[in-house]
Amino acid sequence: xxxxMSSTVEYKAKDYKSDxxxxxxxxxxxxxxxxxxxxxxxxxxxxxSDVMMYSGVGCSSKTPHYIKTYGVHTLHGRxxxxxxxxxxxxxxxxxxxxxxxxxxxxxxxxxFLNAGRRNVDLAYIVYNNEVYGLxxxxxxxxxxxxxxxxxxxxxxxNDGINPLAIAISAGYTFVARxxxxxxxxxxxxIKQAIEHKGMALVDVLQPCPTxxxxxxxxxxxxEVEINGAKYPRTYHLxxxxxxxxxxxxxxxxxxxxxxxxxIQKVQGNEPQVALGVFYQVxxxxxxxxxKPNIPLLQQYVSAKMPIEDPVTxxxxxxLTAAYAEVSTTAY
Amino acid sequence: xxxxxxxxxxxxGPQGTGVDSxxxxxxxxxxxxxxxxxGKREYHSNIMGEHSYFQVRVSESPVHxxxxxxxxxxxxxxxxxxxxxxxxxxxxxxxxxxxVTKLENLDLAPGVKTLALPYSQILExxxxxxxxxxxxxxxxxxxxxxxxxxxxxxxxIQYIEKALKGIFTGSxxxxxxxxxxxxEKAYAVIAQELIDAFPYRISAVPDAPAxxxxxxxxAAALGKLKAGCRFQSYYPITPASDESVxxxxxxxxxxxxxxCEDEIAACCMAVGAALTGVRAAxxxxxxxxxxxxxxxxxxxxxxxPVVVYNYQRGGPSTGLPTRHEQGDLLYSLFIGHGEFPKIxxxxxxxxxxxxxxxxxxxxxxxxxxxxxxxxxxxxxxxxNTVPTIDESGLRINRGRLVTxxxxxxxxxxxxxxxxxxxxxxxxxxxxxRSLPGQEHGIFWNTGDEHDVWGHIxxxxxxxxxxxxxxMKKLLLAAKEIPQDLQYKLYGPENAxxxxxxxxxxxxxxxxxxxxxxxxxxxxxxLQIRLMSPFPTEAVSQILSRAKVKVGVEQNFTGQLARLVRxxxxxxxxxxxVKYTGRPMSETExxxxxxxxxxxxxxxxxxxxxx
Numbered sequence: 042x043x044x045x046m047s048s049t050v051e052y053k054a055k056d057y058k059s060d061x062x063x064x065x066x067x068x069x070x071x072x073x074x075x076x077x078x079x080x081x082x083x084x085x086x087x088x089x090s091d092v093m094m095y096s097g098v099g100c101s102s103k104t105p106h107y108i109k110t111y112g113v114h115t116l117h118g119r120x121x122x123x124x125x126x127x128x129x130x131x132x133x134x135x136x137x138x139x140x141x142x143x144x145x146x147x148x149x150x151x152x153f154l155n156a157g158r159r160n161v162d163l164a165y166i167v168y169n170n171e172v173y174g175l176x177x178x179x180x181x182x183x184x185x186x187x188x189x190x191x192x193x194x195x196x197x198x199n200d201g202i203n204p205l206a207i208a209i210s211a212g213y214t215f216v217a218r219x220x221x222x223x224x225x226x227x228x229x230x231i232k233q234a235i236e237h238k239g240m241a242l243v244d245v246l247q248p249c250p251t252x253x254x255x256x257x258x259x260x261x262x263x264e265v266e267i268n269g270a271k272y273p274r275t276y277h278l279x280x281x282x283x284x285x286x287x288x289x290x291x292x293x294x295x296x297x298x299x300x301x302x303x304i305q306k307v308q309g310n311e312p313q314v315a316l317g318v319f320y321q322v323x324x325x326x327x328x329x330x331x332k333p334n335i336p337l338l339q340q341y342v343s344a345k346m347p348i349e350d351p352v353t354x355x356x357x358x359x360l361t362a363a364y365a366e367v368s369t370t371a372y
Numbered sequence: 373x374x375x376x377x378x379x380x381x382x383x384x385g386p387q388g389t390g391v392d393s394x395x396x397x398x399x400x401x402x403x404x405x406x407x408x409x410x411g412k413r414e415y416h417s418n419i420m421g422e423h424s425y426f427q428v429r430v431s432e433s434p435v436h437x438x439x440x441x442x443x444x445x446x447x448x449x450x451x452x453x454x455x456x457x458x459x460x461x462x463x464x465x466x467x468x469x470x471x472v473t474k475l476e477n478l479d480l481a482p483g484v485k486t487l488a489l490p491y492s493q494i495l496e497x498x499x500x501x502x503x504x505x506x507x508x509x510x511x512x513x514x515x516x517x518x519x520x521x522x523x524x525x526x527x528x529i530q531y532i533e534k535a536l537k538g539i540f541t542g543s544x545x546x547x548x549x550x551x552x553x554x555x556e557k558a559y560a561v562i563a564q565e566l567i568d569a570f571p572y573r574i575s576a577v578p579d580a581p582a583x584x585x586x587x588x589x590x591a592a593a594l595g596k597l598k599a600g601c602r603f604q605s606y607y608p609i610t611p612a613s614d615e616s617v618x619x620x621x622x623x624x625x626x627x628x629x630x631x632c633e634d635e636i637a638a639c640c641m642a643v644g645a646a647l648t649g650v651r652a653a654x655x656x657x658x659x660x661x662x663x664x665x666x667x668x669x670x671x672x673x674x675x676x677p678v679v680v681y682n683y684q685r686g687g688p689s690t691g692l693p694t695r696h697e698q699g700d701l702l703y704s705l706f707i708g709h710g711e712f713p714k715i716x717x718x719x720x721x722x723x724x725x726x727x728x729x730x731x732x733x734x735x736x737x738x739x740x741x742x743x744x745x746x747x748x749x750x751x752x753x754x755x756n757t758v759p760t761i762d763e764s765g766l767r768i769n770r771g772r773l774v775t776x777x778x779x780x781x782x783x784x785x786x787x788x789x790x791x792x793x794x795x796x797x798x799x800x801x802x803x804x805r806s807l808p809g810q811e812h813g814i815f816w817n818t819g820d821e822h823d824v825w826g827h828i829x830x831x832x833x834x835x836x837x838x839x840x841x842x843m844k845k846l847l848l849a850a851k852e853i854p855q856d857l858q859y860k861l862y863g864p865e866n867a868x869x870x871x872x873x874x875x876x877x878x879x880x881x882x883x884x885x886x887x888x889x890x891x892x893x894x895x896x897x898l899q900i901r902l903m904s905p906f907p908t909e910a911v912s913q914i915l916s917r918a919k920v921k922v923g924v925e926q927n928f929t930g931q932l933a934r935l936v937r938x939x940x941x942x943x944x945x946x947x948x949v950k951y952t953g954r955p956m957s958e959t960e961x962x963x964x965x966x967x968x969x970x971x972x973x974x975x976x977x978x979x980x981x982x
Contacts, residue, residue, distance in 0.1 A: 059816075060789065061827050089790075090811045093647075098819065106816055106827050109790060111808040113647065114818035114828075115640065116670050122605075122637035126644025127808065129628060130603050130652065134808055155633035337626030344648040344807070346626050348600025349768035356730075356768050358598050358625060360761075367590065369403045369757065370582040 054083040059109040068258070070221030070247035071101050074168055077224060078137070079108060081232040092135045095124040097144035100175045101168035101247075104139040118149030121156045121165065125327075128161050131344040132328050136162075137235060142169040142244075146182040146204050153204075156240050157211025159327045164234040164241045167204065168221070170249035171256060178252025192252040205307035208242045209300055209320050215241035216285075216303065217318040220275055221248065222258055226316055233318065239326050246314065265312040278306070278317030287322035296322055376573040377407060377432040379525060382442045382459070383517055384425030384452030387418055393539075394446075394514035395426030395755075399585060400535035401522060402430045403757050406580025410879075411755035412438040412955060414982070417610070417693040423451050425982075430574055436721060436756065436879035440959035440980055443572050444524060446517035448491060453478055455982050460484045463571055465524060467517060485569060491516055494557045502550065512554045519558035525574040526567055529559055582760050586722040588751035589615035592681060594761070595729025596653060597625045600768060601679070603652040605630045605641035610693050611752040612657040612683040635660040639667030639680070646671075646678045647817070649773075649807040651733045655681035657749075658700055659690060665708045668742050672712025674817045674826075675795070675803070675842065677736030677743075677771070679729075684748040684875075686953040695953030696749040698875050701931040704746050705904055711839070713846045715739065716903040717857070718746040720878030723758045724901070725751060730766055731857060737771035738852070739845045740802060746903065748926070750876040750955040774804040779812040791815060793824040797837055801845040850905035858907040861914055863889070863896030869969065870918035871897045872944065874932050876955060877924045883958040884965060893969045900932060912940040922946040922968055924961065950978035957981070 057079040065071045082092065092110035096102035098117035105112030111134075115123045120138050128136040145153050145167045156163070171184040178192025186200040208216045215237040219230040227245065234241035248258045264271045278285070283306065287299045303320035332338045337346060349356055381398065385391045392413065399409045410429045416422035427438050441461040447453045453466075453473040460466050462483030468475070470488035480486070491513050492506075499506040519532060532555050533548070540547040593615050596604070604627060606616040620629040632638040638654045645652040656664065661682040671678050684700045686692025704716050715735050719728040725747060732743040774792070782788060794815035796803045806813025816826030821838060823829040829838075863885055873881045878899050888895045898914050900907070915921055915936070923933035923944040928951045933944040948964040950956050956978055964976040 059791075059827075088811075090814055091809055093808050103828075106818070109814060111814055112816040112826070113644075114816065114820070115644075116666055116819055119636060119640045119667070122632065122640035123644035123647075125630075125637075126603070126605065126641035126646070126652070127648050129630065129641075130645035130650040131648040131809060134648065151633050152637055155637070331628060335623040335626060335628060337624075338628065341626070343602045343626070343628055343645070343650040344809075346600075346602050346650070348602070348651065349770075354767040354769065356598050356600060356763075356766055358600060360594055360598055362624075363594055363597070363622060364584060364761070367585045368582055368760070369406070369580075369585060 052083050054079045057082050057109050059107055061106045063107050066251045068250035073221045075107050077227040077231050080228045087135050093127050095120045095138040097140040099141040099144045101141040118144050121152040124163055125161050131342045138165045142183045143173045143181040154211045157213045160239045161327045162238050166243045168247045169244050170247045170253055172249050172252045174249050191254045204244050206304050209303050213242050214239035214322050214324055216320040218244045219316050220246045275314045275316050278315050285318050285320045290322050374573050375571050376575050379430040379572050380439050380443050381428045383446045385449050386421050387424045388420040390511050390514040391424050394518050398428055398518045401531045403585050404534045405531040406577030408434045409757045410435045413753045415694050437883045437958045440957045444521050446521050448513050515551045515554045516558045519555035523559040523562035524570050525572050527574045583757040586758055587755050588725045590618055591722045591725035592729045593618040595726040599730045599733035601651045601653050602627050603645040603650045605632050605638040605654050607632050607635045607638045609657045609660045611749050612655045615655045635663035639664035643671045643676050643678050646676050653679040657683045657685050658687050669708035670819050671742045675740040677740055679732045679736050679743050681745045683752045692953040696955045698748055698926040704744050713741045714904055715743040718875045720899050722756045734769040738769055739849050748876050772802055772804045774806045783812040791825055795824045797841055800848045801841045846905045858902040860899045866917055867896040868894040869920045871922045873924050874900050880956045880958045880961040881924055884961040887962050906939045908939045915942045920945050924948045926950050947975045952979055954981040
């Protein structure tokens with residue numbers, strides 16, 4: 042019997058499961074997202090020890106503990122700069138970031154925005170449930186003005202932001218939305234985000250069964266009426282022939298047109314909710330941008346750059362030229 | 373009577389008109405002539421127009437501070453003249469531009485001679501000879517001021533040319549002959565009778581050893597490069613940015629310098645990079661350093677080796693953003709909520725900025741914890757000639773990194789579960805560390821308390837040994853860090869008066885010691901460099917031998933004095949403090965310590981300087 046080694050499945054979804062059991066509330070959308078991440082990793086056959094799974098702080102930020110890769114549960118709002126440091130220092134690693142909407146769009150908003158400017162090769166999955174779950178349901182930056190889920194003593198006096206529109210204008214090169222209970226779509230979208238070279242955002246609508254009684258699993262499952270006709274609440278962009286991908290990244294006009302199209306599309310078609318990839322373009326990522334200026338990065342990743350003699354531990358950096366710039370005898 | 377190679381010079385002018393360039397030329401010219409030089413730079417939080425000045429001290433023997441008396445002040449604007457003219461001492465010279473400054477408005481000391489430099493005339497001559505428009509040559513006023521000053525000291529002009537060749541390299545080399553033309557004209561203006569009426573001479577020192585002309589930010593950057601730092605993240609802030617910009621300007625060493633969206637990102641990015649095994653650092657100053665508190669705590673609980681520089685400046689808040697202070701000692705020791713082991717080292721001169729940078733990365737790796745290097749504006753921006761770096765003893769120690777072979781072996785164990793006990797308890801508190809990408813090395817990090825794998829754990833049974841494990845790394849560091857890096861006693865082993873210094877107050881006190889000793893005062897100086905873990909026993913012993921203990925610091929409250937008392941129970945008998953935002957001079961320190969020796973003044977507050 043001939044075995045085709047290349048088609049051998051080495052890692053199954055269960056290989057990405059850690060021994061730690063999720064402590065989320067029953068019915069939480071987060072379970073589905075973690076499953077989708079594990080399945081996407083299995084389909085991509087990512088070697089677990091080559092993956093860093095990052096997160097911030099909050100319910101969803103416990104994700105890395107449930108996944109058996111290098112897992113880094115960072116500070117509230119700071120997952121992106123931490124993950125950026127790791128990816129830039131060792132681009133051979135696959136770096137995936139998870140976190141909540143409060144974490145990413147609230148306390149981490151500055152990093153969320155600036156990550157777009159750098160286009161580091163990261164996949165950022167935001168569990169968006171419109172509330173701060175772990176602190177008992179306060180309003181998050183995506184909760185609409187006037188909305189009052191049961192956890193709020195008064196209606197929300199702030200308006201909600203559209204994270205996808207921000208991501209597109211900030212320079213993210215992959216911008217998608219999915220839904221926690223649309224398992225197949227979610228897995229496929231996360232997979233695309235991980236495969237995408239550059240800064241990818243997947244905003245995942247995720248019902249919080251404990252605090253958000255407005256946008257529940259049932260609400261997402263409802264049919265909505267538009268001009269007398271019934272439609273499902275959520276629909277897939279690609280099924281409608283939408284193409285968010287820039288096919289010629291060297292054409293600034295196509296980029297501009299696709300960005301405008303995406304920004305219009307992410308505003309929604311209420312009461313329906315669109316799911317899918319709104320915008321995608323392949324452009325040089327951060328390391329590719331800096332490599333021409335730092336020749337050693339063409340040879341090594343920073344984390345593996347030799348700095349010492351392995352036997353004597355004498356530092357190998359030769360500062361002769363730098364000393365000469367400030368020496369009294371070098372003229 | 374001629375006074376050779378003990379010279380104090382000042383140049384001032386509006387920011388952005390070349391004051392720094394003039395000082396650089398002056399310093400380099402003297403340094404290449406074999407002299408020791410110390411330069412003090414003062415500037416406003418402004419780019420163009422506000423008053424700035426540079427004070428340069430030249431000496432045949434090593435100097436580590438400036439002195440207050442000015443022997444020659446070169447000006448080309450009226451503001452500098454009005455602010456600084458009174459600082460020129462009898463027998464000194466005052467250079468000015470008669471087009472902008474009227475002598476009758478100035479507060480010149482008796483016996484100060486004046487000379488109106490023909491700036492415009494020289495520039496017009498050069499313009500005519502070279503065909504360049506006069507407007508384009510305005511920056512050359514600096515060269516006129518420098519050359520005329522050095523001509524007064526009978527300084528050999530060939531060293532000006534050598535210095536220019538060092539400053540203008542590559543495509544700028546064509547500026548050397550143009551500047552020399554200007555310098556020669558300035559030399560010609562200084563008639564022999566002017567020189568004869570001026571007692572100060574700068575004379576080349578033959579066979580002087582090679583030295584480096586360093587400021588603290590460059591020294592720190594060089595130390596980082598030598599240590600193998602290949603990742604630095606930063607956010608622009610004065611005076612720390614100079615270091616990052618230097619590193620970014622030297623991409624040939626392979627360092628990736630990332631300018632971040634904020635100080636928090638700069639800290640977190642360095643920590644994230646460090647996790648992968650690269651030696652990583654971030655540099656900031658007071659307000660920016662404060663924003664790194666949470667990231668430092670995370671690095672502490674996750675045992676990540678990261679080096680953080682704090683170039684202190686005048687505080688609180690934005691404070692005196694371009695001025696000097698040592699106000700962050702206690703803050704640096706206590707930064708971050710909760711408890712985690714930090715190593716805090718405070719270099720006292722440009723050489724120590726290099727060596728402490730180098731060692732900081734070893735300590736970060738050996739003790740798997742943040743190392744804070746506490747520098748200050750005076751060290752950062754002032755310039756000093758220092759001995760060439762002695763690299764012979766430098767070795768890199770990456771600490772306890774687990775090998776691939778050992779991980780493969782562990783993976784063969786029957787109880788192997790596909791993960792590595794990164795935070796395994798150990799006798800000395802240090803655990804073996806795997807790096808992401810290493811097979812069989814999987815572990816987790818979390819800002820929460822955690823078990824040996826890095827998973828969240830709140831049980832007291834785990835909390836107590838895990839917290840103890842981290843904290844006891846400080847005991848190991850205290851034992852292993854070489855004594856001469858922890859503290860140093862200068863002068864006699866036993867003395868009546870022991871002066872306790874840290875950071876940049878080392879310079880003026882070191883220079884003051886021989887003067888005080890020649891006064892007949894029995895005195896030595898204890899420099900404390902390692903602030904955490906604190907060398908408690910050694911400091912106690914040294915201070916117990918002294919009859920009188922004097923703390924010299926650039927802050928209001930005497931932060932080192934408080935730390936010494938906290939750690940040893942020993943109280944300083946006297947304090948010399950300064951919080952004007954300007955570094956102490958040797959002159960001030962000598963006067964203050966004489967005052968304390970004679971009159972037992974309890975506290976001297978220094979205020980000299982603009």
